[in-house]
Amino acid sequence: xxxxSQHPSWVICKSxxxxxxxxxxxxxxxxxxxxYRQFPKQSLMLMATSNEGSKAxxxxxxxxxxxxxxxxSLTLSTLTVTSAHPEDSSFYICxxxxxxxxxxxxxxxxxxSIL
Amino acid sequence: GESVGLHLPTLSxxxxxxxxxNCAYSNSASDxxxxxxxxxxxxxxxxxxxRSNMDKRQGQRVTVLLNKTVKHLSLQIAATQPGDSAxxxxxxxxxxxxxxxxxxxxxxxxxxxx
Numbered sequence: 001x002x003x004x005s006q007h008p009s010w011v012i013c014k015s016x017x018x019x020x021x022x023x024x025x026x027x028x029x030x031x032x033x034x035x036y037r038q039f040p041k042q043s044l045m046l047m048a049t050s051n052e053g054s055k056a057x058x059x060x061x062x063x064x065x066x067x068x069x070x071x072x073s074l075t076l077s078t079l080t081v082t083s084a085h086p087e088d089s090s091f092y093i094c095x096x097x098x099x100x101x102x103x104x105x106x107x108x109x110x111x112x113s114i115l
Numbered sequence: 116g117e118s119v120g121l122h123l124p125t126l127s128x129x130x131x132x133x134x135x136x137n138c139a140y141s142n143s144a145s146d147x148x149x150x151x152x153x154x155x156x157x158x159x160x161x162x163x164x165x166r167s168n169m170d171k172r173q174g175q176r177v178t179v180l181l182n183k184t185v186k187h188l189s190l191q192i193a194a195t196q197p198g199d200s201a202x203x204x205x206x207x208x209x210x211x212x213x214x215x216x217x218x219x220x221x222x223x224x225x226x227x228x229x
Contacts, residue, residue: 002161004158006158034216034217041123042221042222043204043219043220043221043222044159044204044219046216046217049216093158093159095158095159097215100210100215101147101210101215103149103161103164104149104217105161106151106158106159106160107158108156108157108158109156109157109158111156
């Protein structure tokens with residue numbers, strides 16, 4: 001149980017385009033999902049907390065107009081990287097939590113490469 | 116952007132040996148702790164968790180020890196296997212805090228030699 005699916009797993013696109021990443025909880029509902037960014041050989045950095053039916057909460061230093069988050073249902077959150085540039089290239093990972101006092105379960109990440 | 120020159124702490128063990136991975140956390144208010152395993156190119160996978168009212172918890176081949184006095188967490192893996200090779204992260208949070216956000220440690224790269 002507690003499976004989180006992330007799509008796509010890998011995307012390459014040109015500078016200036018926007019990229020949408022989906023995160024789905026397959027066998028549970030999640031009122032809260034989380035988006036992380038991870039650089040090579042580094043830890044996970046929380047970007048934002050996605051709340052179903054309301055605005056996302058962004059961490060300090062994360063541009064909300066750059067990283068658009070939508071959590072339209074209890075099983076789906078999306079992260080859109082708008083007008084992506086090479087410095088946005090990274091590994092983006094989402095997570096979801098079945099219940100408040102249970103651990104977050106993670107998707108397998110999306111490798112984003114901006115040329 | 117990316118930082119050049121950073122490297123993860125590493126631990127190299129022989130297959131069959133026991134492994135101990137350590138982690139320090141900074142928030143004395145944290146009361147829930149989780150160990151995750153991350154294989155190359157994948158997301159973190161839940162291994163085991165522990166709450167602050169316990170100092171030890173055992174799973175299958177894994178044991179987590181918590182020392183709240185010195186804010187230290189360890190993960191013990193018994194009879195380490197090549198499939199255990201991965202990066203291991205500890206994470207902590209405060210239940211009842213803002214959305215239960217996790218704070219991740221730096222990670223330790225475990226390499227198991229056959």
